[in-house]
Amino acid sequence: MLEKETINFEKTVLAGIITQDQDEDKLSEYLDELEFLTYTAGGEVIKRFSQKMDRPNPKTFLGAGKIDQIHEYIKEHDVKTIIFDDELSPAQQKNLNKILDCKVLDRTNLILDIFAQRAETSYARTQVELAQYQYMLPRLTGLWTHLERQRGGIGMRGPGETEIETDRRIVRDRIALLKDKIRNIDRQMAVQRSNRGALVRVALVGYTNVGKSTLMNVISKSEVFVENKLFATLDTTVRKVVIKNLPFLLSDTVGFIRKLPTQLVESFKSTLDEVREADLLLHVVDISHPDFEDHIASVNSILQDIDSMDKPTIMVFNKIDAYQPLTIDEDDLVTDKTPMHNTIAEWKATWMGNVGEDNALFISATNKENFEEFRKKVYQAVRQIHITRFPYNNFLYPDYNENDAAE
Missing domain, CATH: 3.40.50.300 (P-loop containing nucleotide triphosphate hydrolases)
Incomplete structure (x- = not known):
């Protein structure tokens, strides 16, 4: 067991799949590492879920029965977060958020969060922020959870789409700005490296x-x-x-x-x-x-x-x-x-x-x-x-x- 520091750890469960390319032992190794990542980010893993599948379910990553089992466990134990060992598609993340009614993260999201915590210098923070925005851009629709309750109707479709498109434009502009900032810092660092002599x-x-x-x-x-x-x-x-x-x-x-x-x-x-x-x-x-x-x-x-x-x-x-x-x-x-x-x-x-x-x-x-x-x-x-x-x-x-x- 990992020694816990005197901080409030977030209750978390992990999920992964067993495939032809990833047997049970290999998944166990990956989930061990994912648990260490979760601990590093401030989470406490209380349960692991796995399922044997030929390929991930395109809608919910795991099968419907396993998702129901996870949902029951999450409700019963007041779990705040579930983390999947593989990267979820925007559609999978959106569907899982709706079904499980808790924070749904994947391995990429978790690593980005740890990098955001650990970035000390302005340059590192800029690099991490750029990576986060690039990860966020295709998932923006899923972030507008309040729009899911509107179910269409007169006067609803336009503003919703406009709001999302506005956000996409803001994020794209921010990505361009961060890339430009990194290019400038890169040039300065290249000069510093060239000045280190022989x-x-x-x-x-x-x-x-x-x-x-x-x-x-x-x-x-x-x-x-x-x-x-x-x-x-x-x-x-x-x-x-x-x-x-x-x-x-x-x-x-x-x-x-x-x-x-x-x-x-x-x-x-x-x-x-x-x-x-x-x-x-x-x-x-x-x-x-x-x-x-x-x-x-x-x-x-x-x-x-x-x-x-x-x-x-x-x-x-x-x-x-x-x-x-x-x-x-x-x-x-x-x-x-x-x-x-x-x-x-x-x-x-x-x-x-x-x-x-x-x-x-x-x-x-x-x-x-x-x-x-x-x-x-x-x-x-x-x-x-x-x-x-x-x-x-x-x-x-x-x-x-x-x-x-x-x-």
Whole structure:
């Protein structure tokens, strides 16, 4: 169970579907993550609903019988919100609002809400607001709930449609204004990046809540906000770091997540430019998470989308202090060994030990475990990029010697 802070949590239920592409175990993983997202947003999940379907119902996402069951539960337990694991169409959201008579959200809406809570700077708030308006635009008709009671009639149809069209125009104008504002900030940030000189750029990337900000604090001795919630950090932080006598720039970027809303990928384009323009990526992975291999695939998918998959990358498997392999009793002749039974040493012997040219590290950023090995690997990678760019500086940065002074 998640530890609850002394705040008023909103009673929430979750819903998802089991399909040919998403079995029961996979849905359970997604709903676990959705519950953590809900907790991050200030909700308390008291029930989960699922249904096996070939495809979502185009009108209500779930079948009529399951919707009736959910409606009864919501009324009986005074539930305020239901969150669906997949994005709902405007028609589905409108119909569900009418039937269930409670707040109906989907995964995209929830993530946008968390981003809105977490945005600290004017730029991040502008990016999130743009994504929210882009999500809202096709759903405006459903937001006019008072029009549903008018059922047509003389003198009713025109004003209603005019009101909705007026809102659409306002939202479109606001979207255009926000895009223009972001373009201006993007140009300023591009100038800032170009003014950073010839220093090698290193970017921390990874799934949300894998320890990127903790690692950033340890490497750069800075104070980046860290919290055990999803999307604790939205704004990109850039620090100058020196290992031995070799300086480079290190940036901590927004965490990725499965089913990341396309609106956010688009509106956070400039933030992701830190990744696009990086010379080296440190792909941080929470090895203690049971779904970490899926997380790697999700991050790689987004890196592919932003044309950054071909960059030199060091895989940093973090939180080895929290990793607990599953155990099998010696007398158990039934249970098959799975990857989650692997020890760290056994993981190292798998594909993890053969990423690129042995570019895999196993560390604990919190306990600084194996941190000297991490520093050495990063130094060597940054040094290689630097002397390739400036061969005449080769003598300035000798091979890493662990007996030298730390800085």
